[in-house]
Amino acid sequence: MLPAGHPLFAGLLRSLPAGLIALAITRTPPHGRWWARAAVLGVLNIGLFFPFLFIAAERLPGGVAATLGAAQPLVVAALAVGVLKESPSAWRFAWGVIGLIGVGLVVLGPAAGFDGIGVLAGLGGAATMALGVTLTKKWGRPAEASPTTFAAWQLTAGGLFLVPVTFLFEGAPPAIDLPAALGYLWLGGVGGLLAYVLWFRAITTLPVTSVSMLGLLSPMVAAVLGVVVLGQTLNPVQLLGFALALIAIVASQRPAPALAKAALR
Structure with a gap:
């Protein structure tokens, strides 16, 4: 639905309008050191992640992009381990590997292509989002900031970062027809503000590795929608991958069993 060749503009429209609307509603700006922290988190979670995401989506088959994100x-x-000083968790790392394999089995097909820039963008998106999530967990959320306020700060900061970058690399905005307008409205409202309000609430409530595993639900939901909406089918290998990914997601939310903890000690 979106104009091709404008991934930065897509990231800009997904972030800045939603962030400004949320700021106008909450009327709670950052204070003190949170000006700098909101800027850093906004650039990592939004300003860099969104362009990487849209570049990978444009240059790679959806399955390849989803697997890199996984x-x-x-x-x-x-x-x-390095930032939060947590003890290494072989339990969650193992389920992360199994989840990655499961997603790959579901979404990768024989026609999968590998564009160099697209692959780098996919890996860059995974890395920047991972660092943003980890720092969000490390710094927490100030008491006066609701999840909506926290999302507003980061969406606005990321969007403001993208304004000069977008016009520098892409020039004038593309023509926007009705389907594109609806696409941007969905991305900014549901895929931007609503999704990130829930996401930042989860990050500050759940263990960071558990939250990151929930991101694997995105390609799983896409696969289900392909079956329900587009009439696609899943072959036995894809069904196996789907089961592995779901098992990994559920298992990663639970603490390691006593035997596993004893073995690690």
């Missing part, structure tokens, strides 16, 4: 839990597991 590497994020493994990056988060490593960052949790």
Whole structure:
């Protein structure tokens, strides 16, 4: 539905309007050190992640892009040790690998193509989002900031970062017809503001590695929608991958069993 060749503009419209609307509603700007922190988190979680996401989506088959994004839990597991000083969790790392394999079995097909820039964008998106999620967990959320306010800060900061970058690399905005307008409205309202209000609430409530594994639900939902809406079918290999991914998501939300903990000790 969106104009081709404008991934930065897509990221800009997904973030800045939603962020400004949420700021106008909440009327709670950052204060003190949270000006800098909101800027850093906004650039990582929004300003860099959105362009990487749209570049990968344009240059790669959806299955390849989804599989690269599914590497994020493994990056988060490593960052949790270095940044959050958590003990290494072989339990969650193993389920992250199994989840990545499961997603790959579901969405990768024989026609999968690998564009170099698209692959780098997919990996860059996974890395920037993983670092943003980890820092969000490390810094927490200030008491006066609701999840909506927290999302507003980051969407606005990421959108403002994208304004000069977009016009520098893409020039004038593309022509927007009705389907494109509806697409941008969906991305900014549901895929932007609503999704990130829920996402940042989850990050500050759940263990960071557990939250990152929930991101694997995105390609799983896409596969289900392909069956229900588009009449697609899943072959036995895809069904196996679907089961592996779901098992990994559920298992990663639970603490390691006592025997596993004893073995690690």
